[in-house]
Amino acid sequence: MIRLLRYSLFLVVLSACNRHFHVSEVKPAHYEVKSSKNDSIALLSALPYKQKLDSEMKQVIAYSDSNLTKDGNDVSLGNFACGTVDDYVRVNKNELAGKHIVILNRGGLRNNLPAGEITKGHIFELMPFDNEVVILKISGEKIIEMINSMIKDKKLISRNLSFTSKDKEALDIKIWGSPFNIKHEYYVVTTDYLAMGGDNCSFFAQPISYETTKLKLRDVMINYCLTLTKINKHIIPERNSDVRISK
Amino acid sequence: MSEFQNRRDFLKYFIGGTIALSGFDALANDLASKKRIKQLTILYTNDQHSRIEPFPDNDPKYPGQGGFAKRATLIKEIRKTEENVLLLDAGDIFQGTPYFNYYHGELEFKLMSQMGYDAATFGNHDFDMGIENIVTQMPHASFSFLNCNYDFSDTALTGKIQPYKIFNKSGLKIGVFGIGIELEGLVPKHLYGNVKYTDPVACANTTAHHLKHNMNCDYVICLSHLGYKYDSKKISDVTLVPQTKNIDLVIGGHTHTFLNEPVITTNSIGKQTLITQVGWAGIWLGRIDVFFNFRGEKLFQQGTKQNI
Numbered sequence: 001m002i003r004l005l006r007y008s009l010f011l012v013v014l015s016a017c018n019r020h021f022h023v024s025e026v027k028p029a030h031y032e033v034k035s036s037k038n039d040s041i042a043l044l045s046a047l048p049y050k051q052k053l054d055s056e057m058k059q060v061i062a063y064s065d066s067n068l069t070k071d072g073n074d075v076s077l078g079n080f081a082c083g084t085v086d087d088y089v090r091v092n093k094n095e096l097a098g099k100h101i102v103i104l105n106r107g108g109l110r111n112n113l114p115a116g117e118i119t120k121g122h123i124f125e126l127m128p129f130d131n132e133v134v135i136l137k138i139s140g141e142k143i144i145e146m147i148n149s150m151i152k153d154k155k156l157i158s159r160n161l162s163f164t165s166k167d168k169e170a171l172d173i174k175i176w177g178s179p180f181n182i183k184h185e186y187y188v189v190t191t192d193y194l195a196m197g198g199d200n201c202s203f204f205a206q207p208i209s210y211e212t213t214k215l216k217l218r219d220v221m222i223n224y225c226l227t228l229t230k231i232n233k234h235i236i237p238e239r240n241s242d243v244r245i246s247k
Numbered sequence: 248m249s250e251f252q253n254r255r256d257f258l259k260y261f262i263g264g265t266i267a268l269s270g271f272d273a274l275a276n277d278l279a280s281k282k283r284i285k286q287l288t289i290l291y292t293n294d295q296h297s298r299i300e301p302f303p304d305n306d307p308k309y310p311g312q313g314g315f316a317k318r319a320t321l322i323k324e325i326r327k328t329e330e331n332v333l334l335l336d337a338g339d340i341f342q343g344t345p346y347f348n349y350y351h352g353e354l355e356f357k358l359m360s361q362m363g364y365d366a367a368t369f370g371n372h373d374f375d376m377g378i379e380n381i382v383t384q385m386p387h388a389s390f391s392f393l394n395c396n397y398d399f400s401d402t403a404l405t406g407k408i409q410p411y412k413i414f415n416k417s418g419l420k421i422g423v424f425g426i427g428i429e430l431e432g433l434v435p436k437h438l439y440g441n442v443k444y445t446d447p448v449a450c451a452n453t454t455a456h457h458l459k460h461n462m463n464c465d466y467v468i469c470l471s472h473l474g475y476k477y478d479s480k481k482i483s484d485v486t487l488v489p490q491t492k493n494i495d496l497v498i499g500g501h502t503h504t505f506l507n508e509p510v511i512t513t514n515s516i517g518k519q520t521l522i523t524q525v526g527w528a529g530i531w532l533g534r535i536d537v538f539f540n541f542r543g544e545k546l547f548q549q550g551t552k553q554n555i
């Protein structure tokens with residue numbers, strides 16, 4: 001150690017004698033990749049890939065009144081994602097109305113949505129995974145396990161489910177506004193990723209029934225956007241949460 | 248700060264201004280020429296997530312930031328002034344933009360090869376289109392894939408992944424190895440197939456020991472996709488380091504942690520190990536400069552606020 005200090009000392013002296021000695025220049029620990037010029041060779045290499053993609057991805061499919069994010073306490077992006085699935089069920093699986101909960105994982109939402117025009121590319125970046133939407137029927141006991149995991153890990157987001165948590169315990173659990181009954185069976189609309197145990201969703205193993213919609217979550221989102229636009233509606237961010245988990 | 252205002256600032260910066268100027272004359276012979284001091288410049292990324300183009304200008308969080316072509320320019324400029332550059336990535340090159348959905352990682356590998364990447368390790372998302380896809384895309388990569396705690400022997404990647412690689416930079420031997428996160432529960436089983444996860448701590452120790460003591464590396468870098476730190480007991484870079492020795496630097500990923508500068512931690516024998524990570528999406532390019540004497544002994548590392 002002393003030896004190393006002496007070496008440093010020598011460098012210090014070198015530095016003091018010669019202002020141009022490169023050791024004395026402090027290099028940054030990181031660069032922000034922002035204002036540099038584009039490298040022309042890299043741009044040229046990417047061009048054919050970009051052109052083909054842009055023709056599809058720049059397509060405007062919806063309009064959002066403001067930013068949708070999952071930053072900090074903002075639940076607007078999660079509400080949007082769960083809302084698209086809920087809308088799909090409402091339109092296509094009417095028999096489940098009043099009995100289903102939508103469950104997605106917060107970590108699966110990979111990008112924020114900006115205010116203004118929403119393109120197909122934005123939805124690809126929000127949901128790049130090819131996960132499919134599946135419908136599980138599970139017991140009330142498994143629902144409790146799921147809620148406990150929501151409180152503990154804070155990874156899952158939901159729709160049609162409300163509760164507040166106190167000292168790690170869920171209170172006042174309601175599904176579609178009706179009190180939860182542990183003896184009932186419930187439908188959970190989620191992704192095959194979570195149904196297969198992703199993000200530690202072990203409670204989805206061996207469900208009472210399992211049905212795949214064969215639809216990608218991303219396509220459910222894209223269809224939702226296109227439908228909204230068709231009826232001249234905007235995406236209106238919802239910033240309230242039905243689930244209140246205390247720290 | 249690009250230059251120290253005066254000698255006192257320099258002293259304060261590197262050695263805390265606590266020691267007196269004495270006893271260096273004995274070293275004069277060793278350091279007769281400043282050319283004998285060798286500088287290694289380590290540039291790195293993690294979790295690029297297929298972000299080929301910058302975030303759009305109306306992005307809520309990172310407007311106009313990132314982009315492979317801008318990074319390529321930065322790297323070219325650095326290479327003009329620095330002789331010994333090592334360019335590394337800590338995994339999750341794939342997944343996040345339609346470029347991956349449509350081209351399966353081909354362009355990511357091509358552009359990284361053009362930038363002159365030397366090595367990368369695997370992140371969980373690199374398995375998102377399966378083992379076969381990695382095999383398909385590998386011909387587009389001129390850099391090495393390093394991992395020592397996944398057993399690929401029963402997969403199509405067998406024989407294609409090295410545990411470590413040694414880079415020779417102006418006579419300096421730099422050992423680089425990779426470790427990956429447990430894939431079970433994180434990646435659907437049918438995608439990672441028969442990749443077997445083994446203990447990253449044991450493998451890091453074995454590999455780093457081999458690099459430092461058998462292969463006589465002057466500096467050992469661990470490319471880790473374990474994640475920086477967790478609330479739970481899950482293994483992370485922060486819990487790895489105190490259980491290991493012979494690692495000088497951990498370049499991490501997975502948790503998308505933006506560390507303004509490397510964090511200085513202590514390994515199992517009380518020596519300093521740096522842990523670093525630069526967020527994700529190529530928003531930052533990380534840089535650490537390590538200075539060695541002519542015997543290959545580490546003198547100090549820039550990019551941190553402290554001397555070794």
Ligand SMILES: [Zn+2]
Pocket residue numbers: 294296339370372501502503527
């Ligand atoms: Zn990642």
